Amino acid sequence: MSERTGNVRRVVVIGGGVSGLATALRLLEGAAARRLDLRVDVLESAPDFGGNLRTLARDGWRLEWGPNGFLDNEPATLRLVERLDLNGELVRSSDAARRRFLVVGGRLREIPASPPAFLKTDLFTPRAKLRVLGELLVPRRRDLGRAADDPATDESVWEFGRRRLGRDFAELMLDPMVKGIFGGDARRLSLAAAFPRMVELERDHGSLFRALAAISKQRKRAADAGPSGTLHSFRDGMAALPAALARTLRADARAVLGAGADVTSVSRDGGTWRVRTADGATLDGDAVVHAAPAHAAAAHLRDLDPALSGLLDGIPYVPMAVIALGYARGDVAHDLDGFGMLIPTCERSRLLGALWTSSIFPGRAPDGRVLLHCMAGGPGDPHVLDDDDGALRDRAVAELRGLMGLRGEPALVQVFRHPRAIAQYEPGHLARLRRIDARLAGLPGLHLSGSSYRGVSVNACIKESETMAAAVLDRLAAAAPGAEGGTA
Template identity: 40%
Template sequence: MTVIAVIGGGITGLALAHRLRFRGKDAVLLEAGSRLGGCIETRQRGGFITEIGPNSFLDREPATRELAASVGVEDRIRTADPAAKARYVYTRGRLRSVPASPPAFLKSTILPLGVRLRVVAELFTGPAPQGVDESLGAFGRRHLGHGATEVLLDAVQTGIYAGDMEALSVGATFPQLTKLEREHRSLILGAIRTQKAQRKALPAGAGGSEKLRGALCTFDGGLQTLVDGLARALGPAAHMGAKVEGLQRGNEGWRVSVTENGRQAELLASQVVLATPAYVTAGLVRPLDEQLSALVEGIAYAPIAVVNLGFEPGSTPPPDGFGFLVPGLEKRRLLGAIHVSTVFPFRAEGGRVLYTCMVGGARRPELVKLDEEALVALAREELKELAGVTTSPSFTEVIRWTRGIPQYNVGHLGRVASIDAALARLPGLHLAGNAFKGVGINDCIRNAFALGDALAA
């Protein structure tokens, strides 16, 4: 008995099952729903290509490139348009450009002069407190001061986690920041030294690889292209409409009880990977280990409503840049918006304009419960007040995620360590997915590859 059962058909489960089969293992994928991809789904309607979840990925993860190449879609990767380079934050009554370099930051108006000078004083930050899982807000204030933390750092986390920076763990959400602090004390000094080391490591005359250059990317046809490529590669090994009802550990492995398209069956597996959302995983492991179930169930999620607004050609000026984010201190109802038709012009036919607006998050979860008409009205009102968009859209689409983005709150690293310790009591059972060690597409694929290689070995 050598089959490995991967439960959950999101990007983690898909990448893991594919990796296992690539490494010569007999892996089957069990997805309870009627489609694969989880929160990744691309739709085409009314001249627009929209995403119900993630919109893009940064082309800096080797595993993502390798996965795309292995399923024949690497040549369909599309890079963001150069016009999308600028990014904005809504602060002090208007959209302000985020400076791209230290000299530009000192000259910019994104923060008042005194706040900018306080950021420069980060060079003299003291050592980190020992043995403390610090919140992102507390970490930011220690290094950057109150003003920059409330505007810039909160805007950054909003675009990734839609969270509460006083609750998020800096070590779990931005481990690169704690690494810079640990190794260099100052984030600014650490960034300068890291850039120098990277330049020194490049061969003479090299300008950087054409691949893995960190550019913002999607696929021709949207992120669904990667999901479809994985589905084709897995073929009959991917089972949809296959709901796992229970797990039982025996002397020779695992018995997986499955209801597939109305028929009950039992699968014998040497290894089982639960690549399901934390709240689903908690239910599946509860009969096996209540402590493990409680640990997994304790991972919170921020609800998100995605509101897509499309406009006919010439009805509203094309927006500049990638989009904008709104820090919590502004007390607005919009978390931010992506200028989709500027970032990826192919996603809006014939000069149409497409905005993707985000509503809710950990700060305003109640807004996600509004009906579709109210959410469209909210997005339109906020776009008018924040970005000056007065035209009526010809296309609207609302997607609600009542449990959208996992929140790596203070204590998350300890929780994950306790989960790993609990799993040691259940040999052959593994947990994967964006609830544990990275919420982004790149994180999910990298972690899936690492687990797949470990199981194959």
């Protein structure tokens, strides 16, 4: 399994989620363009590829294990979809999905989506509204953009919201938004790591309102305003993306996909990287892209570099349960005309929120039925997975019954358990990444990729796959005899 031949360069990719698969594809494409003779092995511990992107199709229901969709505002994702010939499979979220709801005071309340709606809503007191409008007058922080150098300046999302928009806005809007994206706690998430664009906007415009005004002016001026950021998925669900990636890679003689290959360690023998799997096999490469979560990388690198392993171990993940509930349409009184609902921490609910999945995308439930995906867990409920499926179902039904007028028993129940669902970029994350990069500088050929580091969304993972592949190829090309730009 481990011999190496001639001038062929070998890269071992660990983890067959969207990050690993997309990186493997970009590596092969980039190698061809650079006339580099490359072989890529992708090792995935699960029986199937895709990581979090899994769709369960059952009796006319289509259930997402992890992500429900992605925004169409990331060029790297659009390029990948095009490359995989998946444009015809794309489905756009319904217009109704633009309406989003909060649970406040035990009732469903629509989130105001425009300035006039914000002025009219009674979600906020007049005083809280004035405080939000006062954002224009809040001075710019002087130490913006220094979080990687000085963790003391690394503001939490909640603290940023409180400082610029007031406590009520932070509590009612930012707190649930962070639950919706990270399953996390706005008070324990770094703004600079989780939402770097916000830091740029404050730095460049001095105010979020001024930034929004400038952006919308630019959009109006530019004929090519670019994609709008609408949620999309695929007709058969999100699993279509890794399935197409795996198909394309399998059709390429330069790629080998190994499912059920549980990596146990990564070591180095001179200039060669050695990856060992649980069945005792080894695979050698000129480079390794570790695209499994940071906690897995920490375990694999413990003997090689204990300091690096410790840094990786310090990136926390939260547990989550996704509880899919299917109902007969007539058993849900609410019109479900929207995306779903998020629940602020101050409501003390046992759910983070719920998506009205069958209202967002067509074909997610059989005719006459509706599908809801409820989320529970996160840092506020670290023992969520101690509950069995029945208890999780009961918890979701109990929370939604009054809010949405549920009657009778669900026609479908499916619980998806995520012991380590989503990485939490806590304050200090960027400084940690800098220290990780410093360790990696002493380990040339070892690369870390995936949602643990520089963005948790599917879009962020795909974007990183392009930069990661380019970085790996740059290094290989520099050392490849006879290759373009290489040393002979």
